[in-house]
Amino acid sequence: MGKVLVLNASYEPLNITSWRRAVVLLIKGKAEQVEHNGKYIYSGFPLPTVIRLRHYVRVPYKEIPLTRRNLLHRDSHSCQYCGYIGDDLTLDHVIPRSRGGGDSWENIVTACVRCNVRKGNRTPKEANMLLDVAPRKPYSGLYFEVTKHLKNGVNQEWRKYVIGI
Numbered sequence: 154m155g156k157v158l159v160l161n162a163s164y165e166p167l168n169i170t171s172w173r174r175a176v177v178l179l180i181k182g183k184a185e186q187v188e189h190n191g192k193y194i195y196s197g198f199p200l201p202t203v204i205r206l207r208h209y210v211r212v213p214y215k216e217i218p219l220t221r222r223n224l225l226h227r228d229s230h231s232c233q234y235c236g237y238i239g240d241d242l243t244l245d246h247v248i249p250r251s252r253g254g255g256d257s258w259e260n261i262v263t264a265c266v267r268c269n270v271r272k273g274n275r276t277p278k279e280a281n282m283l284l285d286v287a288p289r290k291p292y293s294g295l296y297f298e299v300t301k302h303l304k305n306g307v308n309q310e311w312r313k314y315v316i317g318i
């Protein structure tokens with residue numbers, strides 16, 4: 154049935170939850186319905202897609218795990234050296250591990266097999282393969298999750314609540 158975007162009382166996006174959990178929050182009066190997609194759970198109770206909490210909650214910053222899936226998503230599933238988009242994608246250490254480069258958001262990029270092999274054990278400068286965009290850590294975990302959902306073509310009504318998408 155889908156996921157629901159939860160807004161803080163301030164209208165800032167807070168997290169993504171299941172529709173069941175969202176309905177519980179609505180029934181308990183802890184949240185109000187902001188958007189629905191026209192489907193009904195039962196008569197007079199539309200299925201929410203965005204809800205807003207009645208009371209403001211403070212949340213600590215959540216780290217985004219450095220995984221292959223998340224790196225590919227950050228790099229829009231494209232080679233950061235040549236722009237190739239397809240299935241033959243690998244992860245490349247910008248500064249090779251053997252040269253002291255670490256596992257971090259700033260040092261790993263998505264690269265096609267060809268570019269990865271061509272670059273080999275060299276730095277971008279040595280290989281004359283410069284990156285268009287300096288890799289960085291995604292700045293908000295929630296923003297990151299929301300863009301993943303939007304990419305799948307669902308929950309388009311979330312867009313207006315998440316600035317910068």
Ligand SMILES: [Zn+2]
Pocket residue numbers: 232233234235236237264265266267268269
């Ligand atoms: Zn490439």
